[in-house]
Structure formats: C-alpha cells, structure tokens
Amino acid sequence: ECRVELTKRNYTLNAERKIGATGASVYKNTQYVYTLWSCMELFSLLKDEERINFLCDTVDKIGRYENGMVRYCTTEIRYVVPNVTSAAALMFSIRGEHDKATELIDVLEKNQCENGNWRYEIIDEITNVHTPHRCEDSYHLAMMIYHLRGVARLSNLNANRMIDRGLSCLVEM
Numbered sequence: 001e002c003r004v005e006l007t008k009r010n011y012t013l014n015a016e017r018k019i020g021a022t023g024a025s026v027y028k029n030t031q032y033v034y035t036l037w038s039c040m041e042l043f044s045l046l047k048d049e050e051r052i053n054f055l056c057d058t059v060d061k062i063g064r065y066e067n068g069m070v071r072y073c074t075t076e077i078r079y080v081v082p083n084v085t086s087a088a089a090l091m092f093s094i095r096g097e098h099d100k101a102t103e104l105i106d107v108l109e110k111n112q113c114e115n116g117n118w119r120y121e122i123i124d125e126i127t128n129v130h131t132p133h134r135c136e137d138s139y140h141l142a143m144m145i146y147h148l149r150g151v152a153r154l155s156n157l158n159a160n161r162m163i164d165r166g167l168s169c170l171v172e173m
Contacts (some may be wrong), residue, residue: 002042002045003042005066006039006042006083006106007051010029010031011035011036011039011055011058011075012028012029012030012031012032012035012050013026013030013032013033013037014155015028016020017027017030019072019077020080020134021079021122021134022077022078022079022122023077024075024076024078025074025075025078027075029074030073030074030075031058031062031073031074032072032073032074033059033062033070033072033073033088034069034083034084034087034126035060035120035144036055036058036087036091037087037088037090037091038145039051039055039141040052040055040056040090040091041091041092043055044094045100046155052094053095054095054096055091056092056097058074058123058143059088059091059092061074062074065080067080067107067111068085068103068104068107069081069084069085069105069107069111070075070084070085070087070088070104071084072084075140078122078125079120079122079123079133080121080122080123080130082108082111082118082119082120082136082144083136083143083144083147083172085104085107085108086104086143086144086147086151086152087105087106087110087143087147089104089121089147089148089151090147090150090151092104092173093150093151093154093155094150095155098154098155098156098157099153100155101154101155101157102155105148105151105157105159106168107160107163108148108162109111109159111143112162112165112166113135114169115165115168115169115172116164116165116166116167116170117135117136117141117166117169118135118136118141118144119132119133119134119135119162120132120134120135120136120156129155130149131148138170138173141166141169141173143165143171144166145166145167145170148162148163148166149163
C-alpha cells in the first residue's frame with residue numbers, strides 16, 4: 001500500500017511550501033532529494049529496481065550547483081543544503097553507481113567545516129554569489145553521518161575522516 005501511495009503522489013510532499021531562509025516558493029508537485037532518499041530506503045529493502053532507477057534518475061535531473069553540491073529539489077530555490085548531497089551519495093551507492101557517489105563524497109569533504117559540520121549557502125539570484133548561512137543542526141548532521149556510513153559500507157569509500165569529524169561536532173552540540 002505504501003508503494004502504491006508513494007507512486008501515486010510521485011514521491012512529493014504533496015503540499016505547497018515556502019523555504020524560510022530564501023523565501024522561495026515550492027509547489028505541490030516538487031520532488032525533494034531527501035524524500036526521494038527515504039523512498040529509496042524502502043525500495044531498496046523491497047529490491048524494487050524499477051523504482052530505485054527512477055529515483056536516482058530524478059536526482060540526476062535535479063542536478064548540482066557549480067560547486068558540485070546537489071540541488072535541494074525540482075523547484076530551484078537557490079539554497080545549498082549539504083544533507084541533500086550526502087543523501088544523493090547514498091542513493092547512488094545503493095544503485096551501485098560508485099563513481100557518482102565518489103564525486104559527491106569528494107565535494108562533501110571539500111566543503112566540510114573545520115569543526116566537522118557543513119554550512120548551508122544562499123545563492124544570490126542576480127550575482128550568483130554563495131553566502132554562507134547556518135550549519136546543519138544535530139538531527140541533520142546525524143542523518144549525514146548515517147548517509148556517509150552507508151556510502152562507505154556499500155561503495156568501500158573511505159569516509160572515516162569526515163564521519164569522525166562529524167561525530168565530534170555532534171558530541172559538542
């Protein structure tokens with residue numbers, strides 16, 4: 001029943017929203033990488049290759065910013081959200097696309113802050129300048145660590161340094 005309902009809703013939140021930090025409007029049919037990832041977890045357990053492929057293809061279509069971080073959703077909001085990139089890396093690892101996962105892990109490593117966290121960025125619509133915003137909160141940082149551990153397990157990528165730094169930051173929060 002869940003599989004049918006998720007498919008019927010096209011893997012969306014099924015509601016219009018405003019993104020607080022940027023003021024961007026997102027629409028009922030918007031697909032978000034982090035909700036696609038949670039659906040991917042279910043379909044991975046069910047070994048539903050058709051839906052796994054669809055979800056990864058959707059993330060590919062959502063695309064990346066010029067700094068390599070994955071876009072948040074199918075509606076452009078000009079907001080770099082680090083946990084989206086880690087979620088996408090895990091999705092590609094589940095699908096067996098270790099080259100794409102590796103690229104995303106490399107981008108995350110380059111963007112990890114000295115304290116082990118990651119910073120959001122707001123992208124100016126006119127100048128395209130990335131302005132640092134807030135860092136991941138404890139819940140989302142823990143979620144990123146989950147993603148990174150999954151990528152390391154599935155892709156044999158060494159993400160231990162990032163994971164350890166993230167865990168140290170989480171303990172300090």
